[in-house]
Each structure stands twice: as structure tokens, then as C-alpha cells.
Amino acid sequence: MSTQANLHLKLHVWRQKNASDRGGFVEYDVPGVSSDMSFLEMFDVLNERLIEKGEEPVAFDHDCREGICGMCSMVINGQPHGPKRGVTTCQLHMRTFHDGQEIWVEPFRSSAFPVVKDLVVDRGALDRMVQAGGFVSVRTGGAPDANATPISKVEADLSMDAAACIGCGACVASCKNGSAALFLGAQVSKYKHLPQGLTERHERVANMMAQADLEGFGACGNQAECEAVCPKEIPIRVIAEMYREYLRSTFTGRAIGKQDRKRT
Amino acid sequence: MKLDAKIPDGPIERKWTQHKNELKLVNPANKRKFNILVVGSGLAGASAAATLAELGYRVDCFAFQDSPRRAHSIAAQGGINAAKNYPNDGDSVFRLFYDTVKGGDFRSREANVYRLAEVSNAIIDQCVAQGVPFAREYGGTLANRSFGGALVSRTFYARGQTGQQLLLGAYSALERQIGLGTVKMHARHEMLELVLVDGHARGIVTRDLTTGQIESWAGDAVVLATGGYGNTFFLSTNAAGCNVTATFRAYKKGAAFANPCYTQIHPTCIPVTGDHQSKLTLMSESLRNDGRVWVPREKGDKRKPGEIPEGERDYYLERKYPSFGNLSPRDIASRAAKQVCDDGRGVGETGLGVYLDFADAIQRLGENVVRDRYGNLFQMYEQITGENPYQTPMRIFPAVHYSMGGLWVDYNLMSTIPGLHVLGEANFSDHGANRLGASALMQGLADGYFVIPYTIAAYLSSVQVERFDPKNKLTTDHPAFKEAETAVKGRIDRLLGIEGKKSPTAFHRELGHILWNKCGMARNKQGLTEALQEIPALREEFWKNVNVLGEAGTLNQQLEKAGRVADFLEFGELLVRDALEREESCGGHFREEHQTADGEALRDDEHFAHVAAWEYQGDGKKPIRNVEPLAFETVHLATRSYK
Ligand SMILES: Cc1cc2nc3c(=O)[nH]c(=O)nc-3n(C[C@H](O)[C@H](O)[C@H](O)COP(=O)(O)OP(=O)(O)OC[C@H]3O[C@@H](n4cnc5c(N)ncnc54)[C@H](O)[C@@H]3O)c2cc1C
Numbered sequence: 012m013s014t015q016a017n018l019h020l021k022l023h024v025w026r027q028k029n030a031s032d033r034g035g036f037v038e039y040d041v042p043g044v045s046s047d048m049s050f051l052e053m054f055d056v057l058n059e060r061l062i063e064k065g066e067e068p069v070a071f072d073h074d075c076r077e078g079i080c081g082m083c084s085m086v087i088n089g090q091p092h093g094p095k096r097g098v099t100t101c102q103l104h105m106r107t108f109h110d111g112q113e114i115w116v117e118p119f120r121s122s123a124f125p126v127v128k129d130l131v132v133d134r135g136a137l138d139r140m141v142q143a144g145g146f147v148s149v150r151t152g153g154a155p156d157a158n159a160t161p162i163s164k165v166e167a168d169l170s171m172d173a174a175a176c177i178g179c180g181a182c183v184a185s186c187k188n189g190s191a192a193l194f195l196g197a198q199v200s201k202y203k204h205l206p207q208g209l210t211e212r213h214e215r216v217a218n219m220m221a222q223a224d225l226e227g228f229g230a231c232g233n234q235a236e237c238e239a240v241c242p243k244e245i246p247i248r249v250i251a252e253m254y255r256e257y258l259r260s261t262f263t264g265r266a267i268g269k270q271d272r273k274r275t
Numbered sequence: 276m277k278l279d280a281k282i283p284d285g286p287i288e289r290k291w292t293q294h295k296n297e298l299k300l301v302n303p304a305n306k307r308k309f310n311i312l313v314v315g316s317g318l319a320g321a322s323a324a325a326t327l328a329e330l331g332y333r334v335d336c337f338a339f340q341d342s343p344r345r346a347h348s349i350a351a352q353g354g355i356n357a358a359k360n361y362p363n364d365g366d367s368v369f370r371l372f373y374d375t376v377k378g379g380d381f382r383s384r385e386a387n388v389y390r391l392a393e394v395s396n397a398i399i400d401q402c403v404a405q406g407v408p409f410a411r412e413y414g415g416t417l418a419n420r421s422f423g424g425a426l427v428s429r430t431f432y433a434r435g436q437t438g439q440q441l442l443l444g445a446y447s448a449l450e451r452q453i454g455l456g457t458v459k460m461h462a463r464h465e466m467l468e469l470v471l472v473d474g475h476a477r478g479i480v481t482r483d484l485t486t487g488q489i490e491s492w493a494g495d496a497v498v499l500a501t502g503g504y505g506n507t508f509f510l511s512t513n514a515a516g517c518n519v520t521a522t523f524r525a526y527k528k529g530a531a532f533a534n535p536c537y538t539q540i541h542p543t544c545i546p547v548t549g550d551h552q553s554k555l556t557l558m559s560e561s562l563r564n565d566g567r568v569w570v571p572r573e574k575g576d577k578r579k580p581g582e583i584p585e586g587e588r589d590y591y592l593e594r595k596y597p598s599f600g601n602l603s604p605r606d607i608a609s610r611a612a613k614q615v616c617d618d619g620r621g622v623g624e625t626g627l628g629v630y631l632d633f634a635d636a637i638q639r640l641g642e643n644v645v646r647d648r649y650g651n652l653f654q655m656y657e658q659i660t661g662e663n664p665y666q667t668p669m670r671i672f673p674a675v676h677y678s679m680g681g682l683w684v685d686y687n688l689m690s691t692i693p694g695l696h697v698l699g700e701a702n703f704s705d706h707g708a709n710r711l712g713a714s715a716l717m718q719g720l721a722d723g724y725f726v727i728p729y730t731i732a733a734y735l736s737s738v739q740v741e742r743f744d745p746k747n748k749l750t751t752d753h754p755a756f757k758e759a760e761t762a763v764k765g766r767i768d769r770l771l772g773i774e775g776k777k778s779p780t781a782f783h784r785e786l787g788h789i790l791w792n793k794c795g796m797a798r799n800k801q802g803l804t805e806a807l808q809e810i811p812a813l814r815e816e817f818w819k820n821v822n823v824l825g826e827a828g829t830l831n832q833q834l835e836k837a838g839r840v841a842d843f844l845e846f847g848e849l850l851v852r853d854a855l856e857r858e859e860s861c862g863g864h865f866r867e868e869h870q871t872a873d874g875e876a877l878r879d880d881e882h883f884a885h886v887a888a889w890e891y892q893g894d895g896k897k898p899i900r901n902v903e904p905l906a907f908e909t910v911h912l913a914t915r916s917y918k
């Protein structure tokens with residue numbers, strides 16, 4: 012059975028009124044934190060106390076609180092989603108921290124993710140890359156029987172490993188170059204291992220990568236920071252797969268190219 | 276109010292085909308002239324928005340999260356049903372239909388349920404075509420597993436992330452349309468009012484959650500796919516943002532709200548640990564394929580689970596329901612858990628828990644197979660509880676999970692307001708008084724991909740002559756929009772102006788306590804009557820003493836929360852009222868006064884084989900309870916038994 016403990020923490024939280032405000036760290040003394048709480052529940056407690064004092068609570072994104080929606084997004088002591096491997100901020104529990112610890116909390120920073128307020132950033136660029144090619148162009152209706160094309164379990168599992176990406180953007184926030192390569196690689200790899208995805212493989216990779224440039228994401232520098240912070244442990248092989256797919260696409264000339272894409 | 280379900284004539288297996296043949300169509304050139312507002316981007320909303328746009332309609336889609344991919348559907352774990360009969364174990368459209376009607380304790384509309392079963396197979400085909408990586412057998416065909424309330428394996432899944440993969444499929448179709456310019460996506464926009472013009476749903480008012488701007492949107496039809504209201508109870512398995520605002524605003528504009536008391540309490544969730552808790556985490560029902568549920572045979576047995584010998588354990592589901600055992604439907608399994616805990620045999624510190632034990636499965640299949648099937652759920656469990664479920668049984672307890680009730684809709688999924696259509700968990704249509712596992716994903720996608728794209732034409736074709744007349748062109752300059760905007764702004768100003776002492780969350784928690792204690796797994800007249808006093812009192816206090824800090828013109832999460840809690844506080848009363856007036860037990864609605872000698876739900880078909888659809892009469896006035904009688908022509912009314 013878990014042993015519950017009480018922690019007394021010192022938080023340094025990034026507060027920023029809006030995109031144009033400069034922002035800075037504000038210190039909070041937070042006693043009475045149960046080790047059974049999640050990191051976000053600790054923020055709930057902090058916020059309730061701030062409200063009681065008439066101070067504006069800290070804005071942060073969250074929704075499912077079980078590690079799947081990709082909404083929560085805090086950099087904790089310099090690491091996106093905090094010190095524990097393979098978990099999101101909402102799944103990080105306070106038993107990971109010790110009594111008296113100082114914790115710095117910042118938003119997912121990147122030039123492609125402007126800060127909206129406090130710990131909330133705008134990750135619309137990820138959606139726009141999907142718009143550029145992260146789909147199979149089928150309409151609703153008229154699909155063949157689902158078992159018409161057998162797919163090897165091995166390939167389906169490889170696809171699923173990549174498809175597990177929750178689109179949180181931790182990979183971007185962890186990268187010195189602000190690259191979205193792990194996110195993009197996951198989209199490409201998910202389709203690459205399925206016959207349904209092959210028809211558009213060239214257009215997909217070229218268009219998504221072109222959009223990434225337009226959004227201001229940097230190039231991959233092979234540091235693998237992204238893999239280390241990814242809460243879904245998306246393997247870095249998806250980046251290699253993406254570059255292979257990209258190379259292939261350049262030989263076909265079927266890619267639409269970045270001049271035809273615009274930032275919406 | 277007249278409730279015309281518009282169920283097509285003819286034998287049940289022909290109704291949908293015939294109806295589709297007879298439905299009016301909108302010509303392709305005219306589709307472009309229609310603008311449809313889809314609120315919600317979960318399975319129901321995203322599939323509808325994408326499909327309507329593919330057909331040529333102009334679509335605006337709204338969601339309160341920062342991306343359509345983050346809708347609550349993403350969290351669904353276990354799977355989606357379809358009548359494919361790939362395992363060759365005797366499944367069929369009829370059997371899926373039958374199981375769903377029975378599972379709903381004979382409180383759903385047969386024609387709708389049949390249609391759901393009928394289109395279920397096309398959903399799987401569609402998802403595979405989109406590249407949804409469902410689990411597969413080594414031979415390359417799709418794999419299936421079993422869910423509660425069925426004796427066949429008809430559930431398709433993608434590890435423990437089925438909802439995620441299905442939503443990403445619908446999301447990719449939606450993003451494709453956004454890229455093509457046929458759908459305009461408005462993320463971080465919350466609908467705060469429905470706008471009626473000449474009695475028809477013609478628009479919405481939203482708040483841009485980033486800038487605080489209040490905006491109006493005009494359209495030819497409004498589609499609500501805004502999900503369920505489980506969060507009325509404060510603690511539930513739903514995502515934090517799930518709310519009743521969109522549907523409740525529509526109710527106050529004249530849409531009937533059906534069966535609000537039908538709420539599903541899911542048997543397998545991680546138990547509450549303390550007051551700080553903000554949500555409850557589901558452990559998927561699929562775990563009951565391999566996990567065995569038990570408690571100690573003796574009261575107050577405080578030994579560790581491993582120290583309790585086989586003979587001193589009570590596998591109560593297997594004992595009470597030998598044919599369905601651990602796969603008994605949710606309402607039954609939840610009630611059984613409550614009974615053993617009430618009996619003093621619950622486990623864990625609070626005594627509010629039962630074991631879900633995988634020791635047998637691990638011995639039979641090996642840890643690797645179990646890990647392959649449920650790895651991410653086990654990991655999630657360990658994250659939250661700090662206990663390793665490979666070594667010690669999980670502790671679970673029932674929690675609020677799903678809302679079967681919702682806005683009343685006819686066979687075309689149109690509410691009692693012309694032009695207002697409702698899809699997915701937000702409507703009441705297919706699950707009666709209890710939903711079977713893996714059926715919500717099926718329903719959301721059925722509604723969005725395969726029903727609304729046809730049935731919306733019935734409405735649009737009936738208004739097109741008038742709408743296309745240039746002198747009838749509607750813009751947001753119409754006074755109805757100004758009026759709605761004024762109402763929304765007034766409400767926001769009022770919330771910000773109270774400057775009381777208690778946070779919105781504190782009120783929400785109190786409401787949750789009242790509902791869980793008096794309108795939860797077991798309900799009785801006395802408790803419900805008390806709740807009907809306590810909720811209005813709490814609401815009154817809210818409007819005097821809530822403290823909403825910050826400003827209207829920026830991102831303000833407290834303001835968002837306060838608006839949602841204000842609606843929960845009104846809606847909660849309706850939920851209780853419905854529970855009080857339904858003097859029977861059925862499915863998830865268990866009235867202690869109405870039970871059999873061995874504690875099973877006792878229906879009253881003579882007086883309650885109907886849908887209760889509530890009609891708003893004004894603040895402080897008792898709403899009218901309208902009734903849609905339910906006819907069971909194919910599956911005959913019978914006592915539901917899983918023994
Ligand atoms: C933890 C969990 C596991 C589950 N597992 C399964 C399972 O295995 N199988 C199964 O069949 N079912 C499962 N369910 C149930 C199922 O996931 C839901 O019923 C279903 O996904 C609901 O889909 P939806 O499209 O109707 O609504 P949602 O996915 O809830 O989407 C609602 C949408 O509406 C938007 N919205 C809401 N209010 C507003 C507003 N006021 N303004 C603007 N936008 C708004 C939201 O932004 C969101 O986009 C599970 C549920 C939970 C909680």
C-alpha cells in the first residue's frame with residue numbers, strides 16, 4: 012500500500028500576462044502537499060490558495076488528466092513533463108519529489124509556440140502540419156471490408172508505436188533547435204507501416220516537412236533529447252524513417268513543395 | 276410539446292434503408308450555399324464536420340480545447356463494437372441490436388438501436404481505410420475481445436488507446452478538410468448561447484477563450500456534439516473540461532432534455548484517495564476479460580490480498596452471475612461492488628474498494644501476454660497508486676462515467692428545435708438506461724459518419740426555398756444575435772462582479788457531494804427530495820458568494836469554470852427531479868424502493884416504458900415532463916437477467 016507523506020515545497024512559477032508581456036518567475040511557498048497528488052492537483056491547491064488571497068491563479072493547460080489528450084504542458088526543473096520518464100505532467104505524482112524541494116515551472120517554450128498566458132502556449136503549428144499531409148485522402152463511405160487487406164501484426168504494431176503520439180509538443184520544447192522532427196516522424200511512421208498510407212507517402216512527407224519550415228521549427232540535430240522527454244516514449248527511429256521517406260520523395264518529384272503551401 | 280420520433284414504417288431491418296431511399300437530397304450546387312455550425316470535435320463532431328464538408332457543405336467547427344484532437348473522446352480506452360462476426364462466434368447485426376436493447380434495460384428506441392448495429396460494420400471499414408492501427412492477429416486479420424453484457428467477441432481495439440486512434444482517424448479527416456478550406460476550425464472557442472430566429476436554430480454565440488471576445492456565428496443548421504454531463508458530479512472519469520453548457524443552453528431555448536437521471540457509474544475505476552482529487556481514472560472494462568473481481572468472504576478482513584487463501588475469497592460476480600461472471604454489465608457490476616462494500620467487506624484504507632486480480636491470467640498466459648494486452652493501463656495504475664498490479668491485485672471502485680441521458684432527438688437526430696441536431700454522448704438516443712461497453716465510440720461515429728450526413732438533408736431541403744431567397748439572408752446583425760450576445764456578456768459581468776469568498780471549484784465539489792450521496796448508485800425518495808432543497812440553496816449561495824478573479828478580456832480559466840459550474844448547478848436539479856419522478860429502477864437508475872428480493876433492479880413497464888423529455892418553463896418554474904412511449908416490437912420486454 013502506498014505511504015502518503017506531506018511535502019513542503021518552494022515553487023518558482025513562470026507568470027506572464029499575455030504574449031507581449033515579458034514575464035518572469037514568481038516564488039510560491041506551498042506547504043501541505045500530499046505525495047498522492049498529481050503535479051496538476053498540486054497546482055489546483057496552489058490556485059485555490061491564491062484565489063483565497065485574492066490573487067489571480069496560474070493559467071495552465073490540462074483536460075484529460077490521464078496522459079492521453081496532450082494538453083498539459085509544463086517544463087519542470089528544465090525538463091518538459093518533469094523528471095520521470097514516460098509520463099505527462101498530469102501523470103507525474105508528487106511522490107517523485109522530496110520535502111523541501113525547490114521546483115521551477117515554465118511553459119513549453121519554442122519560437123513556434125508563442126506563450127498565451129503563464130504556462131499556456133499556442134501549439135496550433137502542430138495541427139497545421141497535419142493539415143499539410145497527416146491523413147489518408149479517403150472520403151467517408153465505400154471503404155472495402157476491413158479484413159480485405161491483411162496487415163502483419165508486426166507492421167501494425169510498429170504503426171501503433173508511432174500513432175501513440177499525443178501531440179503535446181514536449182519534443183519541440185526539449186530541442187535546442189526547436190525541431191518538431193519527433194512529432195513529424197511519428198505522423199509519417201504511423202502511415203508508412205500501413206498499406207493504406209503508402210499511396211500518398213511522397214506527398215505526405217514532403218508537404219509536412221515544408222510546413223514545418225514555414226512554421227519556424229528548426230532542423231533535427233540528432234541530440235535525442237526529444238526521445239528522452241517524450242511521455243509516450245516514441246522511438247527516435249521514426250525520425251530516421253521520416254528522412255528516408257523524404258529522400259525517396261525527392262526522387263519522385265510528386266511533392267507539392269513549400270512555395271504552394273502557406274501559413275494559415 | 277409534441278414528441279414525434281419520426282420512426283420510419285416497415286420491418287425493423289428495412290427501416291433505415293427505406294428511410295435513406297425516401298430522404299430528400301440537397302443538390303450539390305446548393306450544398307455549398309448552406310453553412311453548418313458543428314459544435315464539438317470529438318468522435319461525433321469531427322466525423323460529422325469532416326463528412327459534411329466532403330459532401331460540399333460549408334462547415335464551421337468549434338471546440339474549447341486548443342486542438343480538435345484533444346476532445347474527450349481521445350481518452351476512451353477499451354474498444355469499439357461492431358457486428359462483423361470475424362471470430363465466427365455467432366454474432367450478427369440482430370444480436371448486437373438485441374444485446375444493446377437488453378443492456379439498456381428496455382429504455383431505448385428500438386429503431387435507433389437497430390440502425391446503430393446496422394452501420395457498425397461500415398465504421399470499422401472506414402477507420403481501417405483511414406489508417407487506424409487496430410490490433411491484429413499474426414495472420415494479419417483484425418483482432419477482437421469481449422466486453423460486458425455480451426457473450427461474443429465483437430470489440431475492436433488499438434491497445435488501450437482505442438478512442439485515441441479512432442479520434443485521430445476522424446481528426447485527420449477533419450484536418451484534411453480544414454487544409455482544403457471547406458471547414459473553418461475554431462479551437463479555444465466555447466459556445467455560450469444558442470440563437471433562434473423564427474423558432475429555428477440559426478446560430479451560436481461563442482467566447483474566444485484566448486482573447487475573451489464574444490462573437491456570433493450564423494448558419495443554416497446547428498449540430499451539437501458536445502459530449503456528456505458526467506462532470507455534474509464533480510468527480511468522474513471525464514476530462515476536466517467536460518460540461519453541460521452547450522446542451523443546457525439549448526434546453527433553456529426550448530430543446531427537450533431526455534432522461535437526465537440516466538447516468539452510468541462504471542465499476543472499475545481507481546478509488547478516491549483524498550480531498551485534493553480532481554478526477555477519477557478509469558481502468559478499462561476490457562480488464563475484466565482477464566481480471567477476476569473479489570473481496571474477502573469475512574467482514575473486516577484486513578489481511579493483505581496475497582495472504583487471503585482462495586477459499587476465503589468471494590468472487591461475487593462469478594458467484595451471482597455465473598453466465599456473464601466478471602463480464603456482467605456495468606450497472607450490475609457497480610451495484611454488486613457497492614453491496615459488498617456496504618456489507619463491510621470492501622478493501623483498502625477507506626473500505627471503498629474491491630480487488631481486480633490478474634494472478635490467474637498471469638499464470639495462464641504469462642506476464643508478457645498480459646503486458647501486451649493491458650500494459651499501458653497497468654502502467655497508469657502504478658503511476659497513480661504507486662502499486663504494481665502485476666504483483667498485487669488492483670483496487671477498484673465505481674465512479675461516474677457516462678451520460679445516457681441527453682437532448683431528445685428524433686430518428687433524424689434533430690432535437691425539438693428545428694435545425695438543431697445533436698450527436699454522440701450529447702443526445703439521449705441509443706443506450707436506454709445503461710450503456711454497454713464499447714458502444715459509445717460506435718454511436719459517436721455512427722452519428723457523425725453515417726447518420727447525420729443523410730438526415731440533415733431532410734431539414735435543409737425543407738427550408739431551402741425560403742433560405743435561398745436573398746431577402747431572407749441572415750447575418751449576425753439580426754437582433755436575435757445582439758440579444759444573445761448581451762445575455763452572454765451580462766452573465767460574464769455578473770460572475771466577475773460578485774467578488775465573493777468561495778472559488779467556483781469549491782461550489783462544484785459541494786454539488787458533487789450532494790449528487791453522489793443522494794443521486795448516485797442508489798437513490799431514494801427522501802434523499803432526492805432533500806437534494807431538491809439543497810441544490811437550489813447552493814446555487815443561490817453561488818450567485819452571492821462565488822469569487823471569480825481576473826478579467827473578461829483575456830484567457831481566464833476561472834471564468835470558464837464558473838460559467839460551467841453555474842450551468843451544472845441548474846442542471847443538477849433537473850437530474851435529481853428526473854430521478855425522483857421515475858418511480859422504478861432500470862439500468863443505472865436504481866431506486867431503493869423498487870428492487871427485487873435479491874437486490875436487482877425492478878422495472879415498472881406499465882408506467883415507465885417511456886422516455887421522459889423535460890421542457891423548460893422559465894427560471895424558478897417547474898419544467899414539464901413530456902413522455903415518448905417506447906414500443907418493443909422486436910425484442911420483447913423481459914426481466915433482464917445475466918445469471
Ligand atoms: C476514460 C473513458 C474511457 C472510455 N472508454 C470507452 C471505450 O472504450 N469504448 C466506448 O465505446 N466508449 C468509451 N468511453 C465513452 C466515450 O469515450 C465517450 O462517450 C465519447 O467519446 C463521447 O464522444 P463525443 O464526440 O460525443 O464527445 P466528446 O469527445 O466529449 O467531445 C466533445 C466536444 O465538444 C466540445 N465542447 C463541449 N462543450 C463545448 C462548448 N460549450 N463549446 C464549444 N465546444 C464544446 C469539446 O471541445 C469537444 O471537442 C470512455 C469514456 C471515458 C471517460
Ligand code: FES
Nearest residue numbers: 074076081083101
Ligand atoms: S491533461 Fe491530458 S495529457 Fe495531461
